Amino acid sequence: MDFKYGPDLIVFQERARCFIRKHMEPEIDYYDQKSLFPRDTFQKFGSEGFLGAAVPKQYGGQGLGTIGYCLLCEELGRLGAGAIHNGIFQTQKMILEYGTEALKQRFVPGLCSGSIHAATAISEPDMGSSFARMKTIAKRDGNFFILSGVKAHINDAAEADLINVFAKTDLGLTVFLVEKGLPGFKIKEKLDPMGLRSSPIYTLEFDDCRVPDTHVVGEEGRGLSVFVATFNFSRLGNASTFIGMAREALERAINFAKEREVGPARVSDFQGIRWMIADLYTKLEAAVLLRDKAAHTEETEREVSALSSMAKYYAGETAVETVMSAIRIVGSHGCYRDTPFERLLRDVKALEIAGGTPEIMKNIIATSILGKPGKA
Ligand SMILES: Cc1cc2nc3c(=O)[nH]c(=O)nc-3n(C[C@H](O)[C@H](O)[C@H](O)COP(=O)(O)OP(=O)(O)OC[C@H]3O[C@@H](n4cnc5c(N)ncnc54)[C@H](O)[C@@H]3O)c2cc1C
Numbered sequence: 001m002d003f004k005y006g007p008d009l010i011v012f013q014e015r016a017r018c019f020i021r022k023h024m025e026p027e028i029d030y031y032d033q034k035s036l037f038p039r040d041t042f043q044k045f046g047s048e049g050f051l052g053a054a055v056p057k058q059y060g061g062q063g064l065g066t067i068g069y070c071l072l073c074e075e076l077g078r079l080g081a082g083a084i085h086n087g088i089f090q091t092q093k094m095i096l097e098y099g100t101e102a103l104k105q106r107f108v109p110g111l112c113s114g115s116i117h118a119a120t121a122i123s124e125p126d127m128g129s130s131f132a133r134m135k136t137i138a139k140r141d142g143n144f145f146i147l148s149g150v151k152a153h154i155n156d157a158a159e160a161d162l163i164n165v166f167a168k169t170d171l172g173l174t175v176f177l178v179e180k181g182l183p184g185f186k187i188k189e190k191l192d193p194m195g196l197r198s199s200p201i202y203t204l205e206f207d208d209c210r211v212p213d214t215h216v217v218g219e220e221g222r223g224l225s226v227f228v229a230t231f232n233f234s235r236l237g238n239a240s241t242f243i244g245m246a247r248e249a250l251e252r253a254i255n256f257a258k259e260r261e262v263g264p265a266r267v268s269d270f271q272g273i274r275w276m277i278a279d280l281y282t283k284l285e286a287a288v289l290l291r292d293k294a295a296h297t298e299e300t301e302r303e304v305s306a307l308s309s310m311a312k313y314y315a316g317e318t319a320v321e322t323v324m325s326a327i328r329i330v331g332s333h334g335c336y337r338d339t340p341f342e343r344l345l346r347d348v349k350a351l352e353i354a355g356g357t358p359e360i361m362k363n364i365i366a367t368s369i370l371g372k373p374g375k376a
Contacts, residue, residue: 003292005067005071008064009064009071012050012053012064013072013074013075015048016050016075016076017075019045019050020078020079023044024038024041024083025079028079028080028083028343029343031082031197031198035190035192035193035197035198035200037085037117037156037198039117042085042117043115044114046113047113047114049112051088051112052112052113053069053071053072054069054093054233055092055108056096059096059104059105059108060108060109060110065295065299066236066298066299067295067296069233069240070236070239070291070292072240073238073241073244074240074243074244074247076244077242077244077247078245078247078248079340080198080245080346081195081196081199081347081350081351082195082197082198082347083198084241085117086120086234086237086355087118087120087163087164088111088117089234090118090120090164090230090231090233090234091111091118091164092112092118093233094217094226095107095108095177096108098175098217098218098226099218103177103214103215103217111162116161117156117161117162118156118163119155119162119164120154120164121157121163121166121204122227123151123153123154124136124151125203129357131227134149134166134168135149135150136149136151136165136166136167137167137168137169138168138169138176138211139170140169140213141210143213144210144211145169145211145213145216146208146210146211147165147184147206147209147211148206148207148208148209149205150203150206151203151206153203154201154203155199155354156200157187157201157204158187158190160180161179163178163204164177164178164217165206166227169220171221172222172223173221173223173224173227174216174222175216175218175226176216176217177211177216178206182210184206184208184210185204185206186204187203187204188203188205189202189203190202191203193350194346195346195347195348195350195351196347196351196354197346231308232305232308233308234355235309235311235356236291236295236311236312238312238351238354239290239308239311239314240291242287242312242315242316242318243287243288243291243318243319245319245323245344245347245348246280246284246287246323248344249323249326249327250277250280250326252330252340253325253330254268254277256330256333257273267329276325276329277329280318280321283318284322287314290310290311290314291311294307294310294311305368309356309361309362309364309365310365312355312361313365316348317358319351320349323344323345323348326341
């Protein structure tokens with residue numbers, strides 16, 4: 001395994017970093033506080049080619065693979081988890097892996113350029129971690145499916161042009177691409193979340209919404225495979241977002257510690273602070289290595305569920321600890337809303353839950369080691 005990123009990846013990451021610092025960082029507080037999607041800037045970000053990091057060039061992407069997507073999420077993650085809009089990348093992934101050629105041609109270039117915004121709708125008011133209790137159903141009617149149900153906690157649902165919706169049909173879990181404006185689809189409520197606020201969150205409803213069967217991703221009843229492939233990929237984006245958030249918090253804390261004088265010493269001279277920074281740096285480096293190994297495996301082999309879950313779980317634990325410790329290092333300066341620490345703290349906790357909780361990640365890891373739990 002090569003521990004260095006190639007020149008294409010380095011240039012791409014550097015370009016993304018410059019764009020994010022110049023165009024996104026100055027406005028993130030506004031969108032975070034008001035819980036609004038920064039559409040204009042995000043479309044510009046897409047038009048510069050960033051959203052197609054992992055997509056092959058033939059579909060309008062950059063062809064930089066899973067690690068390209070991870071490095072992009074790492075840079076966006078410096079602003080917090082609300083900056084990522086993972087529905088776009090999840091929708092790209094599932095169409096590329098399971099969609100027909102017609103779906104690829106129709107949607108993927110727009111998902112790369114920023115002209116099509118996308119969301120993922122799986123969770124429901126009574127269902128998050130397990131599909132068993134999913135109530136959203138889709139009944140076949142000729143060349144259509146009729147979709148009914150309520151979805152909860154859905155990022156960017158009102159802003160998206162395309163929503164990938166998980167529902168149960170007679171043949172089992174199935175994924176549908178629902179285009180904006182279809183009769184029977186409505187936004188029920190905008191929510192007021194703690195984190196990911198610049199990726200606004202909604203409850204939505206499907207009331208006999210007719211979706212053409214050409215918009216099924218993969219085969220009817222194969223939704224679990226689509227879910228596994230998509231989330232194995234996007235959990236690496238989550239891990240990278242955690243890494244970006246941890247880096248931002250740690251770098252700010254280190255800069256503060258090196259400058260702040262307390263009596264005859266600087267904060268960075270205190271052994272307690274030095275060891276804390278040494279611990280956090282070590283864990284961050286381990287999170288990056290684990291993420292890189294998982295990203296490499298995702299690209300080269302099919303079975304990556306355990307590694308991808310480890311990457312999200314470990315980077316999440318590291319990021320929560322890092323953001324909390326960074327706030328401790330900067331003292332009172334971390335307790336005000338005109339620094340990014342508060343946003344990072346809210347986002348790091350919310351991202352622990354979104355995309356699969358730490359307990360679910362550990363269940364996947366344990367099952368890969370021990371098999372499913374059962375009677376002796
Ligand atoms: C900020 C945010 C954004 C989100 N965005 C989206 C989105 O865009 N689209 C979407 O579909 N969903 C989204 N979600 C929903 C998210 O995927 C779910 O919240 C998550 O899967 C957990 O489900 P739950 O909240 O229903 O918790 P539950 O499943 O009810 O779990 C409650 C608690 O029980 C634990 N638990 C559950 N099952 C087990 C088990 N088998 N073993 C051990 N412990 C267990 C959990 O870890 C948790 O601690 C978002 C959530 C948040 C917080």
